[in-house]
Amino acid sequence: MRSPRIPTFMLRRVLPAEVREEVLRDLDDRYEDLCRWGGRWAASRWYWAQALRAVGPAAKDRMPRHTRTPVARRTRERLESVVGDITLAFRAFWRSPGIIAVAVISLALGIGANTAIFSVVDTFMFRPLSFTEPERLVHVYATLPERGWNYNEVSIANFVDFREQSRTTDIAASYARDFNLSSGDGPERINGERASWNYFRVLGVQPVHGRTFTADEEQRGQHHVAIVSNGLWRRRFGAAPSLVGQTVQLDGEQYTVVGILPPTFRWYGSNTEIWTPFGLAGDESRGSNVLKPIGRLRPDATLEQANTELSGIARRLEGAYPESNRGWGAGVQGLHGLIFPEQFETGSLILTVAVAFVLLITCANVANLMLTRVVRRGREIALRRALGAGRGRIVRQLLTEAMIVSVFGGVVGVVGAYIAVPVLAGLLPGTLPRVEDIGVDGRVLSFALVVTLLTGVLVGIAPVFHSSRSNITDALREGGRSAVGVRGVGLRKLLVVSEVTLAMTLLVASVLLVKAFWRVQTMDYGWGRENVLTFRVSLPEAQYESGETVTGFYRELLSRLASDPAALAVSGTTIPPLQGNTNTFFGVPGRETPSIQQRPLTEFRFVFPGYFETMGIPVLRGRGLGDQDRPTTQPVVVINEILADRYWPGESPVGRQVRFWGETREIVGVVRNTLDVRHYAEPMMFMSAFQYPRRDMGLLIRTVGEPSSAVELARATVADLAATLPIYDVRTMEEAISERWGGETVVAKIMGCLAVVALLLAVAGVYGVISYMVSQRIREMGIRMALGAERVTVLRMVLRQGATLTVTGVAIGILIASFVTRSLSFFLLGVNPYDLTTFGTVALALCVAGVAGAYLPARRATKADPLDVLRAE
Amino acid sequence: MGKGEYLGEFEQIVLLSLARLRSEASGRRIYDELVDVTGREISVAAVYITLARLAKKGYVRSSLGEPEGAGGKPLKYFSLEPAGARALRESHDQWQRLWRGAQFHPELKAK
Numbered sequence: 001m002r003s004p005r006i007p008t009f010m011l012r013r014v015l016p017a018e019v020r021e022e023v024l025r026d027l028d029d030r031y032e033d034l035c036r037w038g039g040r041w042a043a044s045r046w047y048w049a050q051a052l053r054a055v056g057p058a059a060k061d062r063m064p065r066h067t068r069t070p071v072a073r074r075t076r077e078r079l080e081s082v083v084g085d086i087t088l089a090f091r092a093f094w095r096s097p098g099i100i101a102v103a104v105i106s107l108a109l110g111i112g113a114n115t116a117i118f119s120v121v122d123t124f125m126f127r128p129l130s131f132t133e134p135e136r137l138v139h140v141y142a143t144l145p146e147r148g149w150n151y152n153e154v155s156i157a158n159f160v161d162f163r164e165q166s167r168t169t170d171i172a173a174s175y176a177r178d179f180n181l182s183s184g185d186g187p188e189r190i191n192g193e194r195a196s197w198n199y200f201r202v203l204g205v206q207p208v209h210g211r212t213f214t215a216d217e218e219q220r221g222q223h224h225v226a227i228v229s230n231g232l233w234r235r236r237f238g239a240a241p242s243l244v245g246q247t248v249q250l251d252g253e254q255y256t257v258v259g260i261l262p263p264t265f266r267w268y269g270s271n272t273e274i275w276t277p278f279g280l281a282g283d284e285s286r287g288s289n290v291l292k293p294i295g296r297l298r299p300d301a302t303l304e305q306a307n308t309e310l311s312g313i314a315r316r317l318e319g320a321y322p323e324s325n326r327g328w329g330a331g332v333q334g335l336h337g338l339i340f341p342e343q344f345e346t347g348s349l350i351l352t353v354a355v356a357f358v359l360l361i362t363c364a365n366v367a368n369l370m371l372t373r374v375v376r377r378g379r380e381i382a383l384r385r386a387l388g389a390g391r392g393r394i395v396r397q398l399l400t401e402a403m404i405v406s407v408f409g410g411v412v413g414v415v416g417a418y419i420a421v422p423v424l425a426g427l428l429p430g431t432l433p434r435v436e437d438i439g440v441d442g443r444v445l446s447f448a449l450v451v452t453l454l455t456g457v458l459v460g461i462a463p464v465f466h467s468s469r470s471n472i473t474d475a476l477r478e479g480g481r482s483a484v485g486v487r488g489v490g491l492r493k494l495l496v497v498s499e500v501t502l503a504m505t506l507l508v509a510s511v512l513l514v515k516a517f518w519r520v521q522t523m524d525y526g527w528g529r530e531n532v533l534t535f536r537v538s539l540p541e542a543q544y545e546s547g548e549t550v551t552g553f554y555r556e557l558l559s560r561l562a563s564d565p566a567a568l569a570v571s572g573t574t575i576p577p578l579q580g581n582t583n584t585f586f587g588v589p590g591r592e593t594p595s596i597q598q599r600p601l602t603e604f605r606f607v608f609p610g611y612f613e614t615m616g617i618p619v620l621r622g623r624g625l626g627d628q629d630r631p632t633t634q635p636v637v638v639i640n641e642i643l644a645d646r647y648w649p650g651e652s653p654v655g656r657q658v659r660f661w662g663e664t665r666e667i668v669g670v671v672r673n674t675l676d677v678r679h680y681a682e683p684m685m686f687m688s689a690f691q692y693p694r695r696d697m698g699l700l701i702r703t704v705g706e707p708s709s710a711v712e713l714a715r716a717t718v719a720d721l722a723a724t725l726p727i728y729d730v731r732t733m734e735e736a737i738s739e740r741w742g743g744e745t746v747v748a749k750i751m752g753c754l755a756v757v758a759l760l761l762a763v764a765g766v767y768g769v770i771s772y773m774v775s776q777r778i779r780e781m782g783i784r785m786a787l788g789a790e791r792v793t794v795l796r797m798v799l800r801q802g803a804t805l806t807v808t809g810v811a812i813g814i815l816i817a818s819f820v821t822r823s824l825s826f827f828l829l830g831v832n833p834y835d836l837t838t839f840g841t842v843a844l845a846l847c848v849a850g851v852a853g854a855y856l857p858a859r860r861a862t863k864a865d866p867l868d869v870l871r872a873e
Numbered sequence: 874m875g876k877g878e879y880l881g882e883f884e885q886i887v888l889l890s891l892a893r894l895r896s897e898a899s900g901r902r903i904y905d906e907l908v909d910v911t912g913r914e915i916s917v918a919a920v921y922i923t924l925a926r927l928a929k930k931g932y933v934r935s936s937l938g939e940p941e942g943a944g945g946k947p948l949k950y951f952s953l954e955p956a957g958a959r960a961l962r963e964s965h966d967q968w969q970r971l972w973r974g975a976q977f978h979p980e981l982k983a984k
Binding site: 026061 | 900901904916917918923924925926946
């Protein structure tokens with residue numbers, strides 16, 4: 001017969017080693033005897049009792065009884081009194097298990113939510129990047145102070161000068177350049193980058209096979225070498241180390257693989273699988289800013305030194321190349337700022353504050369619950385004080401109770417966070433950097449611990465405050481029943497008002513964010529969003545060298561796609577809406593060249609004829625782009641309304657000219673404004689992709705039915721024309737919309753959830769306080785009604801109290817909210833932060849909810865039977 | 874007996890049972906004896922822990938007996954050391970001195 005497992009385990013843990021085996025042997029023998037004589041059940045019970053009884057003596061044995069030093073004795077006494085406090089607390093909890101359960105659950109919710117949000121915020125904002133010595137890595141950027149531009153991209157030519165001249169920083173860079181990989185099985189579009197030769201050296205990455213680039217390989221002609229990611233190496237090349245030294249075909253050209261990266265290397269928010277060197281020819285433009293260089297501070301250099309040095313270099317470049325570099329400065333910031341730009345900081349801040357609000361509301365609620373207990377235990381506490389327990393002792397007791405409740409809440413909350421964090425991480429768009437790192441780890445747990453302890457203090461303060469003011473003799477004289485004066489109500493009212501205030505603020509902010517989320521999902525983009533499929537094709541330069549071959553290919557592709565009955569219309573653009581942007585400065589001939597702040601700037605796209613028809617964009621004046629626009633004819637552009645209004649206000653721009661990239665172009669038409677990557681319309685210029693052939697195009701098919709049904713059509717048609725040509729970035733317009741706003745709207749989604757929780761908690765708070773007041777004044781109500789007061793009067797009286805609390809909270813909340821919402825503007829995507837409808841609706845809703853919370857206790861008050869109440873006297 | 878050290882109640886009980894059982898004082902015999910005589914629920918672990926503590930103080934000596942049965946481990950037997958006997962006696966005297974002067978109000982007098 002085996003003795004029960006749990007108590008045996010317990011005994012093994014607590015017993016001192018010298019007696020452990022003996023005691024267990026003895027207990028096991030007796031257990032067997034008892035089983036035989038008294039049955040298994042009785043034996044188990046006895047065994048459990050023995051195990052529990054062993055704890056005391058064993059603990060005493062560990063803590064020597066006769067300690068000699070006074071310090072040790074004092075510590076021991078203190079420890080004993082803490083243990084005493086805890087025991088007392090548990091005993092007190094047993095008397096009101098309901099209240100304690102509610103308190104623990106609320107706190108679990110609050111602490112859990114904070115822990116979950118922190119796990120995300122920590123990953124984005126605080127955890128060090130996973131590179132060698134990440135604190136020495138920096139982002140090098142260009143600035144154009146006159147236009148207020150900061151953290152701007154750097155041109156390749158300027159980058160080369162920065163790298164050569166800097167003594168404080170080793171600077172490197174890369175830019176996206178995807179490839180068609182056509183060795184192995186079938187063509188595949190691979191995310192690629194062209195990098196400076198020292199890119200991996202600066203990042204501190206050692207290849208697992210082969211080497212990184214050499215300085216020579218950065219020069220054009222010698223740049224046909226490649227480094228592949230560990231993932232690509234496994235996926236496409238069977239993880240064969242012999243890949244190093246072999247050639248692969250990228251865009252139809254031969255590249256020799258020189259290195260394979262370790263599996264741990266990745267750049268946050270990108271999934272680049274192949275890198276080739278820049279291939280510099282020395283004639284790179286200074287005006288085309290395409291690089292986001294990174295750097296590693298040299299051992300003795302600081303960020304400030306690097307900053308000063310780079311501004312100095314930028315000034316020298318300005319002097320040497322005034323036409324391209326005039327006004328441009330440079331600077332460095334920590335690399336973190338490049339990977340997680342400002343909106344991450346703002347988003348993290350918003351969510352942290354919101355979730356802290358929820359916790360504060362929870363704390364206020366729980367503090368209220370604890371207050372109720374203290375008031376009920378008023379006599380017990382007074383008695384203990386009368387028997388000589390000092391004020392400090394009582395305070396400690398109450399704080400201990402609060403702490404225990406909070407620790408329980410924290411434990412449950414952390415368990416909840418373990419479940420919630422993966423869900424939360426799944427809610428975030430996978431394109432955000434580092435999403436895959438989000439999880440509950442030691443840092444998150446320490447945070448949860450700190451929050452739990454703080455919560456304990458917050459929850460404990462109110463009862464302490466209350467009890468240290470209460471008067472012993474009064475409490476004893478009242479004989480456990482409260483007199484007419486309701487005690488501790490001021491404090492409770494304060495708590496509830498702050499709850500409503502916090503909820504109001506949170507609700508307003510959330511409703512505004514949800515409104516913004518809704519707006520970008522449903523707004524009129526100016527183009528038809530239904531039934532459009534987009535995909536990209538990229539013609540390799542080696543096979544499609546001349547403009548005619550490129551145009552020939554796309555003409556054929558477009559006509560084949562259009563002939564399919566599933567396609568209503570087909571066209572193409574360099575960048576389909578919401579999938580990126582490019583802009584350029586331009587001039588207007590005949591007008592003075594304005595200063596750099598006022599130089600006209602516009603978005604531009606190259607589109608195929610029929611683009612406006614396919615996208616459903618009306619041409620307002622002149623004509624769209626058509627087949628007549630060819631490389632040999634007059635260069636033409638079509639502009640949008642906003643550009644027309646800005647530079648030709650009140651007149652028709654058709655027939656006017658603009659000048660950029662060394663060519664004068666005629667405006668042939670004006671189209672209606674459309675929205676692109678931003679939530680507001682911007683100046684936009686369209687040029688013909690047949691006049692200026694581009695190898696890299698995004699194609700659009702407006703389908704008869706479900707757009708995703710055209711994917712096969714697209715794939716087959718392209719494969720038919722060029723067997724080794726992959727299509728990629730396949731998505732519908734609807735998908736593009738949710739992808740574009742994924743990061744911003746996730747904030748709205750989380751805020752929406754938090755706001756609902758806050759609303760419920762605030763209503764629960766109002767309910768709690770009003771029902772407490774009613775229970776304390778039930779005699780008064782009874783007497784009132786005995787003296788002839790109408791039930792309605794009593795009802796109204798109680799409801800009025802609820803309403804007063806709520807309205808006060810709402811009023812203060814409106815004030816605070818109007819300060820808070822301004823800071824949300826980045827995420828509001830054009831929604832007015834002082835939107836009156838939102839403020840009004842939320843305020844009204846909260847007032848109604850508050851009164852509703854008071855309704856139940858009010859009904860109870862009217863049910864007070866005068867006779868019952870008087871009989872109780 | 875060191876200055877300021879006195880025997881706890883349970884220690885006294887255990888020492889007394891040793892004095893009663895003499896050579897038969899194994900851990901389990903002591904437990905049975907205590908349960909029989911005092912009629913209290915007693916913790917097995919407490920008995921062994923106390924015996925170990927008393928041994929450390931030099932009041933009690935332990936020795937191994939014959940193994941019980943084939944393959945069984947030998948039982949530990951405990952006996953009083955002179956220091957233990959002295960401590961027990963001193964405790965007893967202390968109590969006696971205290972009792973000697975004790976007077977009870979008639980109402981409190983035990984039946």
